Amino acid sequence: MKIGELSERSGLSRDTIRLYEKNGLIASSASKSATNNYREYGEDVLLQLQFVGSARDVGISIADLRELMKAFFDSGDPSEAEKVMVAKVAELKVRIAQIENVISFLDAAIGKVRSGLDGL
Amino acid sequence: MKIGELSERSGLSRDTIRLYEKNGLIASSASKSATNNYREYGEDVLLQLQFVGSARDVGISIADLRELMKAFFDSGDPSEAEKVMVAKVAELKVRIAQIENVISFLDAAIGKVRSGLDGL
DNA sequence: AAAAACAATAGACCATGGTCCATGGTTTGG
DNA sequence: CCAAACCATGGACCATGGTCTATTGTTTTT
Numbered sequence: 001m002k003i004g005e006l007s008e009r010s011g012l013s014r015d016t017i018r019l020y021e022k023n024g025l026i027a028s029s030a031s032k033s034a035t036n037n038y039r040e041y042g043e044d045v046l047l048q049l050q051f052v053g054s055a056r057d058v059g060i061s062i063a064d065l066r067e068l069m070k071a072f073f074d075s076g077d078p079s080e081a082e083k084v085m086v087a088k089v090a091e092l093k094v095r096i097a098q099i100e101n102v103i104s105f106l107d108a109a110i111g112k113v114r115s116g117l118d119g120l
Numbered sequence: 121m122k123i124g125e126l127s128e129r130s131g132l133s134r135d136t137i138r139l140y141e142k143n144g145l146i147a148s149s150a151s152k153s154a155t156n157n158y159r160e161y162g163e164d165v166l167l168q169l170q171f172v173g174s175a176r177d178v179g180i181s182i183a184d185l186r187e188l189m190k191a192f193f194d195s196g197d198p199s200e201a202e203k204v205m206v207a208k209v210a211e212l213k214v215r216i217a218q219i220e221n222v223i224s225f226l227d228a229a230i231g232k233v234r235s236g237l238d239g240l
Numbered sequence: 241a242a243a244a245a246c247a248a249t250a251g252a253c254c255a256t257g258g259t260c261c262a263t264g265g266t267t268t269g270g
Numbered sequence: 271c272c273a274a275a276c277c278a279t280g281g282a283c284c285a286t287g288g289t290c291t292a293t294t295g296t297t298t299t300t
Contacts, residue, residue, distance in 0.1 A: 013289075019288070063286090068226075082234065085229055100216070101174060103209050106209050110206060123276090133258085134276095134277085136259085242299100249294090250291100251290105253290075257285095258283100259283080259285105263278100263279090264278085266278100267275080268274085
């Protein structure tokens with residue numbers, strides 16, 4: 001498919017898709033084919049892009065994502081690839097813990113406000 | 121305490137602290153006192169700053185944080201304050217779910233790599 | 241074949257969140 | 271008293287991640 005359809009289906013702008021491609025997060029295939037130099041994407045790229053989108057939403061940087069995608073797709077060394085991904089999972093779990101921490105803080109604050117409401 | 125000590129104790133740079141103060145995340149107290157115009161902070165600000173630091177780490181924007189801090193400290197309307205905080209907690213829970221989603225994705229990828237390793 | 245829709249590229253532009261720097265005033269310790 | 275250490279301010283600067291624009295080329299559609 002061409003970038004327009006991919007954009008449509010992934011929910012990412014054409015510009016963003018091109019940016020991601022330029023940064024090595026995805027790859028277009030047969031653009032070199034012939035007449036035009038339009039990017040051509042397979043269905044698989046849509047999946048990749050959905051992952052990338054969620055990951056970006058969650059704050060994973062483009063640089064990290066490049067590393068991850070590269071690990072998964074281009075890595076000659078699978079054990080190295082695994083290492084990268086496992087590390088990222090660990091990082092994300094830490095992040096969840098941090099968020100839970102912030103939530104506790106807020107819950108406490110909410111409790112305080114509520115008791116203030118009830119109390120006086 | 122003065123900004124240097126607060127910086128020391130909070131782990132945030134002086135510049136960052138000034139930035140946060142300028143953006144209404146914290147407030148310095150008695151600077152208006154007399155001779156100098158040095159910022160003066162109470163112990164409470166250290167706590168606030170620790171919260172702000174964690175929240176920033178977790179990706180909460182300065183703008184959102186201003187709203188939260190304002191809700192908690194300056195709000196005339198406690199029920200409104202509560203609303204803001206509850207909303208943020210909900211948002212954070214969504215974020216956790218998103219991260220868990222990304223983790224699942226990565227776990228699957230790791231599984232794939234591993235089976236590739238084992239299989240061949 | 242001509243208009244409308246789509247694509248490419250490069251570069252400008254923007255917001256966010258910090259850091260760094262220059263200048264100048266204040267404190268503090270020796 | 272005087273140097274070192276600290277503080278203030280404003281503006282420059284930086285990275286990241288995206289969007290927008292202009293220009294030009296390719297398809298499609300009628």
